[in-house]
Amino acid sequence: MWSVAFRPDGRTLASGGSDGTVRLWDVATGENRTIVTGQNDGVTAVAYSPDGRTLASGGRNEGPDRAVRLWDPTTGRLRSTFTGHNQAVETLAFSPGGRTLASGGYDGTVRCWDPTVGNAPTVLRGHSRVVRSIAFHPDGRTLASSGDDRTVRLWNLDDGRHRTLRIGQGFTVNSVTFSPDGRTLVGGSDGGNIWLWNANGGNARTLFIWPGIGMSSVAFSPSGRMLAGGSASGLLWLRNMHSGSIRTFQISSTGAAHSVTFSPDGRTLASGSDDGLVWLWDTDTGTARSPLIGHRDAVDSVAFSPDGRTLASGSEDRTVRLWDVATGRTRSTLTGYGGAVESVAFNRNGRTLASSSKDGTVRLSDVPLPDPAEAISKICHAVHRELTVQEKSAYLQSRAYRRSCPSS
Known part of the structure; x- marks a missing residue:
């Protein structure tokens, strides 16, 4: 399973995989429809338009597999095929308004397509190697891209010009994202570093946070006021984006802090670690509650329900646990996975949990809601x-x- 994306209404989950198909999963029933894409070497990226009426897929390697394809997710009908990339398509993203679809590929280009037309895209050239990640600024007029050439580029989509943010030290930034307010661009590198740039004009500035420590996970608070991260050494950090102050917590002495996530109100930070513990932290005081104990192996992913009352954790013990945030007790345990559970996510109403496992499956599970x-x-x-x-x-x-x- 190479890529997953929820439809904006939370009712459908799309997944793209190495078998060259896109599967559309009904979140309520767990049933799926398969779209045979023709991208026989695998579907490397999927993305929904903001209105949920269009699904884009990107493929890899030879011939037609390099195309970007647009599908009607209701009927499964192919709407358009956009060609232009000379090599595999690695990443896709729709602009906030849905008027532009951006694709990044192994040919080092970023292409911006009009989803209603598709022909003669705007081609953004600058990267000399694979484009790994792209992200739109909330205003839709700026696009960030990162690549194997060890640069991050900010593109002005009005005139096609860009600024280059160089990384140096031999690091490749594999993922980029903007803070909710659009003021900060964050990148995570293969060297384990987190890079922060001021995205609002002027000279970009790079902030290094413990270079070489090996960062495992990063997350913005819902307000964008705080940035949290977990490291390969078991260190958790919390940065105030306004003051620049940083607090650190050692949550594990036996391995990495694999996953961090904020509660919807931003008051609680959850983290999972190699020792099988899940921790809940008060983001105002930095104090931790007693750990949530139950997993028998590393916790790879954590996610809050939309109301903040339930926390899901996926573990290498091949289970998912649903925790009552108020009491710290296990509400239910989901079993039957054939491998480690690497990712968990709630849909918009919190009644369905999506989870993906190393056994190659994506599962949709009903979430029991407690009586008030x-x-x-x-x-x-x-x-x-x-x-x-x-x-x-x-x-x-x-x-x-x-x-x-x-x-x-």
Whole structure:
């Protein structure tokens, strides 16, 4: 499985793989429809348009497999085939408004297509080797790209000009993304470094964070105010993007901190590590709760439900656990995987969890939602006291200023 993408409404998950097909998974039923793309050497990238009405796929290697193809995800009908890349298509991204589809390839070019026409794309030339990642600025007028030539480039899509952000030290930036407010561009390199650039005009500046330490995961808070990362040495860091201050926490002495993610309100940071523990951190104070214990091997991925009340964790013990964030207890355990679970993600309403495993499968699982009264009872039983205003606001928004726990 080389690429996955949720449709914006969260009802369908698209996956592209080495068998040259795109599979469209119904999130509610788990059933799938297969689109035979003709990209026989594999589908390396898939991306939905913002309105969910178009699905793009990119292929690799020889002949027609290099094309970018647009599909009607409802009928599976091929709408358009865009040719131009001389080698494999590595990455795809739609602009925020859906008017432009960008593709990056092994030929070192970035091509910007009009999805309604497709012909005569704008070709952005500058990279001398494979383009690994592309990302649109939230305003849709700037595009960032990174490649094996050890550069990151910021393209002005109005005139095609670009600024080159050089990395040096022999590192390749494999992934780039903009902060939600568009002010910062973040890149992760194969040397384990995290690179930050000021994306709003003027001279770009690069901030090195512990070069060579081996970064495993990075994530922005929903507001874009904080950036968190986990390292191969088990170190977790939290950077305030306004003040530049950094706090560090050693969460594991036995291996990497594989995954980090923020709760929807940004108040809690979750992390998973090689020792099989899941940690929850208060982002204001930097204090950690007791670890969530249950996995018997490394935790590779963590994800919060949209309401922040459930945390999913995928592990190399071939299970997924759903945790009650308020109590820290396991709500349910999903089993039956044939390999390590490397990625987990909730759909928009939080009722379905997508997970991918080294066994080559993508699974869609129903998420049991707790009864509100039952959830309150469990929280009260766990803490043996009335909840604070802050705790009510975080977990019981509708009862933030009412007594929640019965008097003892």
